[in-house]
Amino acid sequence: MITYELAIFIGTIILIIDVLISLFLKVKLQKIVISCMFIVYLTAVAIITLFPILMDEKVEYFGNSTWYNIIPFKTITETLQYGITTTAIVQILGNILMSVPFGVFVMLFLRNPKWWKMLLFALLLTVGIELSQMIIGLAINNMYRMFDIDDIILNVIGTYLGYGIYKILPLKVKHQFYI
Secondary structure, three states: OEOOHHHHHHHHHHHHHHHHHHHHOOOOHHHHHHHHHHHHHHHHHHHHHHOOEOOOOOOOOOOOOOOEEOOOOHHHHHHHOOOOOHHHHHHHHHHHHHHHHHHHHHHHHHOOOOHHHHHHHHHHHHHHHHHHHHHHHHHOOOOOOOEEHHHHHHHHHHHHHHHHHHHHOOHHHHHHHOO
């Protein structure tokens, strides 16, 4: 089993390289802090979505279950059929809340992107996560995570919530973070 320590190690290396390059290029401290926060955020997302990687144990699928879902709202509906359970909250709200910071970071880096650019960045993040899960599963011959279109939908919603949160912030607050 490969644990989350690998993500922390890679994230730390990227963080150090980012800081060194930024210092060499004499980037403003504010921008360095924001980019470091973004790297830490992406590392946390990798830990949540990719780890642990179960190389040693096979994942068994029962009945008509598969390792992918390409039908929109299928997993959400199945999760909610038993009511608002802990699993439903973790699966649905977790996917949404995990992406909210991404929407804020996109706004910090692009300042005022169009809605379609925000959608593009949201899709790049979430499809990248889902494809990474699938590629890792195929590479180790163990589909330990499920490729799910509903995760993509929920992550895009979360990204747009972050976008909306940034948009309603007072200008004084926004100017504190312009990079």
